[in-house]
Amino acid sequence: MNRAGRILIVLAAIMGADGVMLAAASAHGADASRLVSASSMLLFHACAALGAVALAERGIVHAKIGIVAAFGFVIAASLFAGDVTLRHYAGHALFPMAAPTGGTLLIASWLALAVAAAWPKRGQIP
Numbered sequence: 001m002n003r004a005g006r007i008l009i010v011l012a013a014i015m016g017a018d019g020v021m022l023a024a025a026s027a028h029g030a031d032a033s034r035l036v037s038a039s040s041m042l043l044f045h046a047c048a049a050l051g052a053v054a055l056a057e058r059g060i061v062h063a064k065i066g067i068v069a070a071f072g073f074v075i076a077a078s079l080f081a082g083d084v085t086l087r088h089y090a091g092h093a094l095f096p097m098a099a100p101t102g103g104t105l106l107i108a109s110w111l112a113l114a115v116a117a118a119w120p121k122r123g124q125i126p
Contacts, residue, residue, distance in 0.1 A: 004067050005053050011074045012049040019043035022085065034088050038081035045077035045106065052113055065116035072109030076102045 019042030026035035049070040056066030079102030083094040093099075 001057055004071075005057055008049055008053045008067070008070045008074065012046040012053075012070075015042045015046035015049070015074065015077060018081070019046060022081070032088065034084055038084040038088075041077045041080045041102075041106075045073040048110075048113075049073040052116075055113075056116070059120075061113065061116035062120050065112055065119070069109045069112040069116060072105055072112060076105035076109055078102070079105065 019039045022035045022039035022042065026032045026039060029035070052061075052066050052070035052073065055061045056063040056070070079094070080099050081102075083098035083102065086092065086094050
C-alpha cells in the first residue's frame with residue numbers, strides 16, 4: 001500500500017473516532033442536536049474514504065481518481081463537521097460558507113468516485 005493510502009486510513013480512523021465523540025456529545029449535551037449532522041458526516045464519510053482507498057488499491061476503480069475522491073471525502077467532511085462543531089462550541093463559523101463548501105465538495109467527491117469506476121485505468125478490468 002502506498003503512502004497516500006496509509007495516510008487516508010489514518011485520517012478516516014480519526015474521523016470515525018471524532019464522529020463517535022460527536023454522537024456522544026449530541027446524545028448527552030444540552031441543546032446539542034446540531035452535532036448529530038456533524039457526527040453523521042464524519043462517520044459516513046470515514047467509511048466512504050476507506051472504501052475508496054480499498055477500491056483504488058485493488059484496481060477496481062482508477063487508482064489516482066479514487067484516491068483524490070477519498071481525500072475529498074476527508075477534507076469535505078472535516079470542513080462540514082468542523083464548521084458545525086465550532087458554531088456549537090465557540091459560537092462562530094470556521095469561515096464564511098465552510099459547511100456549504102464542505103457539502104459541495106462531498107458531492108464532487110462522490111461524482112469523482114463514480115468517474116473513477118466508469119473510467120478504469122488502461123490495463124484494468126473494465
